[in-house]
Each structure stands twice: as C-alpha cells, then as structure tokens.
Amino acid sequence: MITNNGFTAAEPSVPMQPQAPHFREAGLGTSVVCIHSSASSSGQWRALMERLADRFRVIAVDLYGSGKTAAWPQDQPMHLDDELALLSSVFRAAGDRFHLIGHSFGGAVALKAALADRDRLLSLVLYEPALFSALIADAPEMAAAREILAVRDDTIRLVDEGNLNASAQRFVDYWGGDGTWAATPESRRPVLAAAMRAVKSEWHAAFYEPTPLSAFAAVTVPTLFLTGTNSKASTLAVARLVTAVLPRVRIEEIEGVGHMAPVTHPDTVNLIIERFLEATQPPLAPRSAAHLKRNVRRPSEEAPIFAQGDLVVF
Numbered sequence: 001m002i003t004n005n006g007f008t009a010a011e012p013s014v015p016m017q018p019q020a021p022h023f024r025e026a027g028l029g030t031s032v033v034c035i036h037s038s039a040s041s042s043g044q045w046r047a048l049m050e051r052l053a054d055r056f057r058v059i060a061v062d063l064y065g066s067g068k069t070a071a072w073p074q075d076q077p078m079h080l081d082d083e084l085a086l087l088s089s090v091f092r093a094a095g096d097r098f099h100l101i102g103h104s105f106g107g108a109v110a111l112k113a114a115l116a117d118r119d120r121l122l123s124l125v126l127y128e129p130a131l132f133s134a135l136i137a138d139a140p141e142m143a144a145a146r147e148i149l150a151v152r153d154d155t156i157r158l159v160d161e162g163n164l165n166a167s168a169q170r171f172v173d174y175w176g177g178d179g180t181w182a183a184t185p186e187s188r189r190p191v192l193a194a195a196m197r198a199v200k201s202e203w204h205a206a207f208y209e210p211t212p213l214s215a216f217a218a219v220t221v222p223t224l225f226l227t228g229t230n231s232k233a234s235t236l237a238v239a240r241l242v243t244a245v246l247p248r249v250r251i252e253e254i255e256g257v258g259h260m261a262p263v264t265h266p267d268t269v270n271l272i273i274e275r276f277l278e279a280t281q282p283p284l285a286p287r288s289a290a291h292l293k294r295n296v297r298r299p300s301e302e303a304p305i306f307a308q309g310d311l312v313v314f
Contacts (some may be wrong), residue, residue, distance in 0.1 A: 022068035035106030041067030065198025072276030
C-alpha cells in the first residue's frame with residue numbers, strides 16, 4: 001500500500017551502515033544521554049548540560065539530518081530502529097548503566113531505546129514523545145489524530161514541492177501557534193527550513209513504528225513523563241496512551257507551557273529533570289574519566305540552533 005506521504009508503509013527501509021553521529025559532551029560521572037526534538041539539534045540541551053556537568057557526564061546527540069550528523073537518504077523510509085542503530089556507539093560509550101532523556105521525536109527514539117536496552121537504564125525522562133503510531137492504532141478518527149495527520153501531510157507535500165519555507169511555517173505555527181514563524185528571526189529561518197527534509201523522514205518513523213503499545217509495559221525503569229498544559233491535543237493523546245502502560249511512571253504536568261518547553265522554558269524543565277536524576281542515581285556512583293574520542297563538542301564551544309525564548313518546532 002502506497003501512503004499519501006509517498007512511502008510504502010508495509011515495506012522496511014533498506015539496511016544501511018550507520019553513520020557516526022555527532023554529539024557534544026560535558027562533565028564526569030554517570031552518563032546522561034539526551035535526544036533532541038525534530039528540527040532541532042544537540043544544542044537544545046546546552047543549558048541542561050551546564051546544569052548537570054558537575055555531577056554527571058552528559059552526552060547530547062544529533063539525530064540523522066540534524067546538527068552535524070549526516071542526513072538520512074530521502075528516497076528511503078526511516079524507522080525508529082534506524083535512529084537506534086545510529087546511536088548504538090553512543091549508548092555503548094555511555095557505560096554499563098546510564099540515564100536517558102528524550103523530547104518529542106527524540107522522546108519516541110528514547111522510548112524505543114528503553115525497550116531495547118532497558119537492563120542498562122537507570123532512569124528514563126520523556127517530554128511528550130511523538131509516538132504517533134500509538135495514536136493512529138488506538139483512534140485514527142479522533143480529532144487529535146486527524147489534526148496531526150494534516151500537519152504531517154501538509155509539511156511533506158511542501159517539502160516534495162521544494163517549498164521548504166512554507167513547510168517550516170506550517171510546522172512551526174502548529175507547535176508554537178499562529179504567527180510563530182513570522183516572529184522567528186530571519187537568521188534562524190534557513191536552518192528551520194533546511195531541517196524539514198529530516199522532519200519528513202521522522203514523520204515516517206513516528207507514524208509507522210510497528211511495536212505495539214502494550215510492549216512498552218516491559219520498560220520497568222523509573223520513568224519521569226512530562227507534559228505541558230498548553231500542549232497540542234495530538235501529543236497529549238499520545239501521553240495518555242503511553243503513561244497508561246508504563247509500570248513505573250511518574251507524571252508531571254507543567255503549568256503554562258507547551259510542547260517546546262525544554263527549549264522555551266529550560267530552567268523550569270531542567271530543574272524537574274535534575275531532581276529526578278538525583279533521586280534515581282545510585283548512591284556513591286563511581287565517576288568515570290572515559291570520554292568519547294570523536295565528534296565531541298563542549299556545550300560552550302558552539303551556540304545552539306535555538307536560543308531560549310524562540311518558539312520553534314516539534
């Protein structure tokens with residue numbers, strides 16, 4: 001069956017040799033691996049890295065087509081497992097036990113990683129994972145599902161037409177509200193527009209993940225699940241479904257913020273994450289001097305793609 005986004009949903013992607021992902025790291029101690037949202041990069045975690053680096057070794061990665069990691073081939077459908085293969089070297093280097101954090105699409109990747117590697121996780125932090133396959137499997141006709149399907153189809157169509165700016169505007173205005181693209185600084189618009197090619201691949205991974213929702217009941221690590229009161233119906237519907245199956249989940253709803261709170265309100269979100277990591281950290285955890293040997297950037301070495309206060313992206 002050929003779907004209206006141009007990919008064959010029933011066929012797997014052609015296996016690829018994973019690229020080496022770019023990442024940045026800071027600090028020593030138990031590793032904390034951070035996975036960013038769509039149309040973003042590892043730079044979105046810079047404030048969290050600076051907050052934790054005196055106690056943890058924080059590793060923030062760039063997914064396919066984001067930051068300095070190579071793009072996924074546009075002629076092949078991408079799945080969450082392809083992102084996991086990309087990150088496998090980072091997970092190995094994180095040590096025997098580590099914490100895992102993911103936001104939006106990065107949250108979907110983190111959730112799948114937690115299922116695959118749950119025996120190594122000390123904790124899992126999710127901010128509104130974009131696992132839209134769960135929503136479509138549960139209630140494809142509900143308004144929340146129709147809403148996010150329309151955003152997916154519109155942005156992909158505009159990418160295929162070569163209109164990256166219009167695709168980015170549709171995407172950003174959905175997540176940030178009408179007028180967000182108009183308020184985005186001109187200097188940032190080309191970065192967001194170029195990111196829509198990667199977003200096209202990520203839509204496929206988010207909508208066509210074959211793992212049934214019930215399988216995530218096996219993720220028995222302590223989990224912090226964060227949402228915002230101003231978030232979209234689509235991600236809140238996914239949140240209700242996922243939290244219903246996670247056996248050791250603590251749910252926190254943050255007043256007055258939306259889906260992009262890790263970017264727009266980092267101080268609020270990062271304080272909650274910090275306290276959760278401290279509560280789930282083993283006592284007297286040994287500090288490790290191991291470092292990844294390539295693709296390393298310290299948080300102070302380069303500016304993040306998005307500055308605090310920018311209302312951008314998924």
